Amino acid sequence: MSGMERTTDEWQRIDVEHHLHPFTDPRYFDKKAPLIVTRADGMHVWDSSGRQILDGMAGLWCVNVGYGRKELIEAANRQMSTLAYYNVFFQSATPPQIELSRLLAEVTPEGLDHIFFANSGSEANDTIIRMVRHFWEVQGQPDKHVFIGRKLGYHGSTVAATSLGGMQNMHAMGRSLLPGFEHIMHPHWYLEGGDMDPDEFGLKAARALEDKILELGADNVAAFIGEPIQGAGGVIDAPRTYWPEIERICRKYDVLLVVDEVICGFGRTGEWFGCQTYGVMPDLMPMAKGLSSGYLPIAAVAYNERVHKVLKDGGLFSHGYTYSGHPVACAVAIANIDLIRRDKLVERVRDDVGPYFHDRLKAAVGDHPLVGEVRGKGLLAGVQLVKDRDSRTLFDTADNVAMRVRDLCLERGLIMRAVGQSMVASPALIVKRAQIDEMADILADSLNAAA
Numbered sequence: 001m002s003g004m005e006r007t008t009d010e011w012q013r014i015d016v017e018h019h020l021h022p023f024t025d026p027r028y029f030d031k032k033a034p035l036i037v038t039r040a041d042g043m044h045v046w047d048s049s050g051r052q053i054l055d056g057m058a059g060l061w062c063v064n065v066g067y068g069r070k071e072l073i074e075a076a077n078r079q080m081s082t083l084a085y086y087n088v089f090f091q092s093a094t095p096p097q098i099e100l101s102r103l104l105a106e107v108t109p110e111g112l113d114h115i116f117f118a119n120s121g122s123e124a125n126d127t128i129i130r131m132v133r134h135f136w137e138v139q140g141q142p143d144k145h146v147f148i149g150r151k152l153g154y155h156g157s158t159v160a161a162t163s164l165g166g167m168q169n170m171h172a173m174g175r176s177l178l179p180g181f182e183h184i185m186h187p188h189w190y191l192e193g194g195d196m197d198p199d200e201f202g203l204k205a206a207r208a209l210e211d212k213i214l215e216l217g218a219d220n221v222a223a224f225i226g227e228p229i230q231g232a233g234g235v236i237d238a239p240r241t242y243w244p245e246i247e248r249i250c251r252k253y254d255v256l257l258v259v260d261e262v263i264c265g266f267g268r269t270g271e272w273f274g275c276q277t278y279g280v281m282p283d284l285m286p287m288a289k290g291l292s293s294g295y296l297p298i299a300a301v302a303y304n305e306r307v308h309k310v311l312k313d314g315g316l317f318s319h320g321y322t323y324s325g326h327p328v329a330c331a332v333a334i335a336n337i338d339l340i341r342r343d344k345l346v347e348r349v350r351d352d353v354g355p356y357f358h359d360r361l362k363a364a365v366g367d368h369p370l371v372g373e374v375r376g377k378g379l380l381a382g383v384q385l386v387k388d389r390d391s392r393t394l395f396d397t398a399d400n401v402a403m404r405v406r407d408l409c410l411e412r413g414l415i416m417r418a419v420g421q422s423m424v425a426s427p428a429l430i431v432k433r434a435q436i437d438e439m440a441d442i443l444a445d446s447l448n449a450a451a
């Protein structure tokens, strides 16, 4: 039988037998069954037993417009019936690719007018690695090849994107740290700032980039990459002094600035892109997730005129994917961007639900004995768990407190994620105030149960 109607027990048994889950220790399923999600609508998902759960993560930080939007479904239907796929010798294009390139040039920060398509954030970042190194090679500077990222940065899980990121456990597995990738400290004021005030610490953390460039020699450094807010690292939002200083240093040493908008893009931080929240201007910008609200896999790299001119002089750009700019995914992304604009979802995050989300979370759990800090921007929040608030001492990793809180939330009908020792949340941009109240109350209740 290959049908979609099975009992929960059957789904779980077959899943464990045949399906290796990403980022999962398979032994987890010796003790716990996988959650089988069968349907979704608006802010909610339903599991295979019919239980309704509030999705506080928008899938994997991606379903920005919420589930079940007919505009996206119809766009996919229409495009699939008209032209499901086309590419052959690469010097062709389809209307959805062309239209989406134009639209992205319009909604991205001024000057990022050129677009390359990929299928995932990892592929977009692999593209950037090849594009940026090619950029310097074309100009006769092949040694300018090193990428500098940050500890706990996450840019994907292909080998190159793993190297770009700063997750040490990922580097260690399968010898996945390639040469030519360096990492500086992450701007985590709460855990690394000590007695410094946040602004002072922001400058210190940014100057680690200057130290690294001087150590390696600017002639060897191709680019710096960072997420506006480090998502998978635990929603680490840098103090306001950090990004302007990073930009100044990049310009001083002629190091390209890459801002990874895979999570922050498309309204999550209360502007279209996280770099706008922090007032910095990247040379290149990868986007994915919220680009199609996760309805279909698609990613893009936007880059500026300087990069474009050099790429043009460089001739053949030997890079691409069978599904670069897949017409159905592009059509869905166009419908998604139209919807975000029509319903003014970015403004909604900036002026209404974003501030409410943070106020409400702080009010509900900010003073809880297990909580050290509530941080983030817009509809992106991290709740730092601590064993001791005064000394900012963390729990033993073996205690798995965040995972316990995650499970307690799930039992109470809410999906949040546990990342390290933080609870993170990123609800869809359509979230209602009453649903934010529900999230905050369930989290508080779960923390009480874990304490």
Ligand code: PLP
Binding pocket: 119, 120, 121, 122, 123, 125, 154, 155, 156, 157, 227, 231, 232, 260, 261, 262, 263, 288, 289
């Ligand atoms: N960049 C950032 C900031 C991400 O958070 C992620 C995924 O979570 C990626 C890149 C990789 O994207 P994907 O999983 O689509 O390859």
